Amino acid sequence: xxxxxxxxxxxxxxxxxxxxxxxxxxxxxxxxxxxxxxxxxxxxxxxxxxxxxxxxxxxxxxxxxxxxxxxxxxxxxxxxxxxxxxxxxxxxxxxxxxxxxxxxxxxxxxxxxxxxxxxxxxxxxxxxxxxxxxxxxxxxxxxxxxxxxxxxxxxxxxxxxxxxxxxxxxxxxxxxxxxxxxxxxxxxxxxxxxxxxxxxxxxxxxxxxxxxxxxxxxxxxxxxxxxxxxxxxxxxxxxxxxxxxxxxxxxxxxxxxxxxxxxxxxxxxxxxxxxxxxxxxxxxxxxxxxxxxxxxxxxxxxxxxxxxxxxxxxxxxxxxxxxxxxxxxxxxxxxxxxxxxxxxxxxxxxxxxxxxxxxxxxxxxxxxxxxxxxxxxxxxxxxxxxxxxxxxxxxxxxxxxxxxxxxxxxxxxxxxxxxxxxxxxxxxxxxxxxxxxxxxxxxxxxxxxxxxxxxxxxxxxxxxxxxxxxxxxxxxxxxxxxxxxxxxx
Amino acid sequence: xxxxxxxxxxxxxxxxxxxxxxxxxxxxxxxxxxxxxxxxxxxxxxxxxxxxxxxxxxxxxxxxxxxxxxxxxxxxxxxxxxxxxxxxxxxxxxxxxxxxxxxxxxxxxxxxxxxxxxxxxxxxxxxxxxxxxxxxxxxxxxxxxxxxxxxxxxxxxxxxxxxxxxxxxxxxxxxxxxxxxxxxxxxxxxxxxxxxxxxxxxxxxxxxxxxxxxxxxxxxxxxxxxxxxxxxxxxxxxxxxxxxxxxxxxxxxxxxxxxxxxxxxxxxxxxxxxxxxxxxxxxxxxxxxxxxxxxxxxxxxxxxxxxxxxxxxxxxxxxxxxxxxxxxxxxxxxxxxxxxxxxxxxxxxxxxxxxxxxxxxxxxxxxxxxxxxxxxxxxxxxxxxxxxxxxxxxxxxxxxxxxxxxxxxxxxxxxxxxxxxxxxxxxxxxxxxxxxxxxxxxxxxxxxxxxxxxxxxxxxxxxxxxxxxxxxxxxxxxxxxxxxxxxxx
Numbered sequence: 001x002x003x004x005x006x007x008x009x010x011x012x013x014x015x016x017x018x019x020x021x022x023x024x025x026x027x028x029x030x031x032x033x034x035x036x037x038x039x040x041x042x043x044x045x046x047x048x049x050x051x052x053x054x055x056x057x058x059x060x061x062x063x064x065x066x067x068x069x070x071x072x073x074x075x076x077x078x079x080x081x082x083x084x085x086x087x088x089x090x091x092x093x094x095x096x097x098x099x100x101x102x103x104x105x106x107x108x109x110x111x112x113x114x115x116x117x118x119x120x121x122x123x124x125x126x127x128x129x130x131x132x133x134x135x136x137x138x139x140x141x142x143x144x145x146x147x148x149x150x151x152x153x154x155x156x157x158x159x160x161x162x163x164x165x166x167x168x169x170x171x172x173x174x175x176x177x178x179x180x181x182x183x184x185x186x187x188x189x190x191x192x193x194x195x196x197x198x199x200x201x202x203x204x205x206x207x208x209x210x211x212x213x214x215x216x217x218x219x220x221x222x223x224x225x226x227x228x229x230x231x232x233x234x235x236x237x238x239x240x241x242x243x244x245x246x247x248x249x250x251x252x253x254x255x256x257x258x259x260x261x262x263x264x265x266x267x268x269x270x271x272x273x274x275x276x277x278x279x280x281x282x283x284x285x286x287x288x289x290x291x292x293x294x295x296x297x298x299x300x301x302x303x304x305x306x307x308x309x310x311x312x313x314x315x316x317x318x319x320x321x322x323x324x325x326x327x328x329x330x331x332x333x334x335x336x337x338x339x340x341x342x343x344x345x346x347x348x349x350x351x352x353x354x355x356x357x358x359x360x361x362x363x364x365x366x367x368x369x370x371x372x373x374x375x376x377x378x379x380x381x382x383x384x385x386x387x388x389x390x391x392x393x394x395x396x397x398x399x400x401x402x403x404x405x406x407x408x409x410x411x412x413x414x415x416x417x418x419x420x421x422x423x424x425x426x427x428x429x430x431x432x433x434x435x436x437x438x439x440x441x442x443x444x445x446x447x448x449x450x451x452x453x454x455x456x457x458x459x460x461x462x463x464x465x466x467x468x469x470x471x472x473x474x475x476x477x478x479x480x481x482x483x484x485x486x487x488x489x
Numbered sequence: 490x491x492x493x494x495x496x497x498x499x500x501x502x503x504x505x506x507x508x509x510x511x512x513x514x515x516x517x518x519x520x521x522x523x524x525x526x527x528x529x530x531x532x533x534x535x536x537x538x539x540x541x542x543x544x545x546x547x548x549x550x551x552x553x554x555x556x557x558x559x560x561x562x563x564x565x566x567x568x569x570x571x572x573x574x575x576x577x578x579x580x581x582x583x584x585x586x587x588x589x590x591x592x593x594x595x596x597x598x599x600x601x602x603x604x605x606x607x608x609x610x611x612x613x614x615x616x617x618x619x620x621x622x623x624x625x626x627x628x629x630x631x632x633x634x635x636x637x638x639x640x641x642x643x644x645x646x647x648x649x650x651x652x653x654x655x656x657x658x659x660x661x662x663x664x665x666x667x668x669x670x671x672x673x674x675x676x677x678x679x680x681x682x683x684x685x686x687x688x689x690x691x692x693x694x695x696x697x698x699x700x701x702x703x704x705x706x707x708x709x710x711x712x713x714x715x716x717x718x719x720x721x722x723x724x725x726x727x728x729x730x731x732x733x734x735x736x737x738x739x740x741x742x743x744x745x746x747x748x749x750x751x752x753x754x755x756x757x758x759x760x761x762x763x764x765x766x767x768x769x770x771x772x773x774x775x776x777x778x779x780x781x782x783x784x785x786x787x788x789x790x791x792x793x794x795x796x797x798x799x800x801x802x803x804x805x806x807x808x809x810x811x812x813x814x815x816x817x818x819x820x821x822x823x824x825x826x827x828x829x830x831x832x833x834x835x836x837x838x839x840x841x842x843x844x845x846x847x848x849x850x851x852x853x854x855x856x857x858x859x860x861x862x863x864x865x866x867x868x869x870x871x872x873x874x875x876x877x878x879x880x881x882x883x884x885x886x887x888x889x890x891x892x893x894x895x896x897x898x899x900x901x902x903x904x905x906x907x908x909x910x911x912x913x914x915x916x917x918x919x920x921x922x923x924x925x926x927x928x929x930x931x932x933x934x935x936x937x938x939x940x941x942x943x944x945x946x947x948x949x950x951x952x953x954x955x956x957x958x959x960x961x962x963x964x965x966x967x968x969x970x971x972x973x974x975x976x977x978x
Binding site for chain 2: 225
């Protein structure tokens, strides 16, 4: 290591203490260097674990000074490192400092009358949910990684999840931020205000910028009254058009009571049935129509009055749905454990995919009205390119967000060789899907972000004007490229 | 006029046609040059009225080129010119082009299944509400100027209004934008997506930037199902603490059904009673407690089921409120016309103030939990500075937004000389109020924006780091200061 490399490490040790500067030579850095899905492992100069915002600021200032003095160094802010697009792991250079926010893990305040909770960036999402719950409120951000992801990362990537339909994305749940800038300054924007028109909205600029513009160190978040009852229903529909019709009447009848509307293709559900035969899947039978062309819909209703009232609303909805013919059959969970079992089927799809073998994943969004047409058109293009290809199509239909995954044909050359299938077709499949997304006015990244994984795709599919605006902003706020270079833009 | 001045006018005429370049020498420019409240009148080089986005782009490019060639010229984007902070009128220089969006007034598309409406920036807000209504939906942005303000201005200033509690500010209602940049390029970001994590959120950066970063030319907005019933109630409470308690139980019981929670100080209501004696004010009597220390609350409930259901919910709420003792008395409107009459009282407060004489206005927000304490503290400070001063305190309490206006004492030196009162006390009153706002973590502009009026105050009260970040962004996107110089930052 160069002398200036040694110097910066010494400086970092002086800021956070030796036990919080982790080095490959003495510590196991795999949890910081390897991405969540285990696809890549980078090589960090060091992992630094500051204790508070002042230390974050000092670390950034030290790295900035070193970089200005000619050292090739940069900072990768890292939360729970559960991202899916290679945005929070270091590259291979060995010149990146992983700035872990894990020790900034305190709930700073709960203001019941203002319906806000203020937390440090390193708080685990589930811990925030629990703090809110204990105070008698709901913090609705909810996603698969909630047991290990951190709120700073959720905000940095504008996380989505299962409650977006009612409560919005992570950015919609945030009223204020504290951020360390690329100059090492601390912007104290921890506002608990619902209205504040005093200049440009810096909060929304930092949210979703994936650690490339600043380091989020704390946030003030919205709380909501807890619903008195939550009910879950499961419906079988013959097509995406029918699912769309069901969504329309559910939105009208249940309005903001509708907190979830998840769609699952018959083939996606069949994988759960195949690999987890112990799971009871309602309305499931190896019916060729449902398993090949049909869909299941999981609906969730949160009610401010009572369970009885919630049941009446679901019944009234299903009556209309049967009348209109958009639902073949439906069940409403009778208990919490039944409701959990329904969600478990939905959440088991990614796991069933793992059992079935590697596939080509997408996290796309489409204007909701175009989802049936998009799927019909894209399915046909994929079938033409790869006869027999299988689509694991499921997602948050109420948000227009599909996890439209492509699995190799069940027979033929790649049936037993998913890796070979990926090597041969991944690029082509991405092109077909993303071209189709662009044609229907959709997004190539609905909730996962860009990171390093989709950076080239972003440049290809996003308008050049937008890319130019983003680069101007990056250059303005982080002129020497200190934060997370090679990510997003 | 200089030769280069003549040249740019000629160029503008060639872009939009002679009849759409208005000049002071031949046209009445007062509607474009004078601010909504009639306090200042600027002097425009010309008012330009492009027909479409391409013409907006050409106008911006022409001005940019002229400015690069040394002409002192800039652009003031203008919608309905109903702003309250001098953000949309030209300055006195005679060197600013007012870029009126009025002719871009088409509704471009309604997508029922996607719950979106796409409109040009010059659409009058009320026209958008009506288009939505005719299609069977609600577009909830609603404010006093809705008959003449334009959606481009609403987004440029992130307008608030009376439905923020349930539906959010203007920014929360916008999914996508089309913007002409300071380079004259057109960013086509008219997305109808509810999830899109592809880079920095340019939409939220342009929204609320008050025409200083780009010209909004079109937007895709959210639609909502129309509520089946809307009910309005009117409650008398003894204090702001009681109002706060009522808000808490209303949020818990009615959840997102609660669409309005407006608070009105007894003195504010007494002005309506005094100047508009024909208005029937429920629960009003010249009761010294209510008129001096009491408050009225206007609650609105939107229900997705039925009017009967809405009434039951209100009854249940009021029962609890009486039990807790936070409400003295309450009435629920029996008909639409009664509901309108209640809203009319609320909306008459600003008009009653005009009758009573000039006062010192504020548009502030405070964390909701701190409103009672803020008012107690600030009232006391004002009374100390100006004994007998009267507070016209009302606003959107559910959003933490108060229009906290200060009226001269009823007797004494300035009783008949409100102008003299303003000249003597305006600056001091602003200082007292804004210092107090800062102390309670509030905002000096909740929904009106900064414009030219509050620019100095912003520099004083906003954190220097935030100001620096804003200036960096302004410089990055509009390096030569073409758009609305002297506003915001």
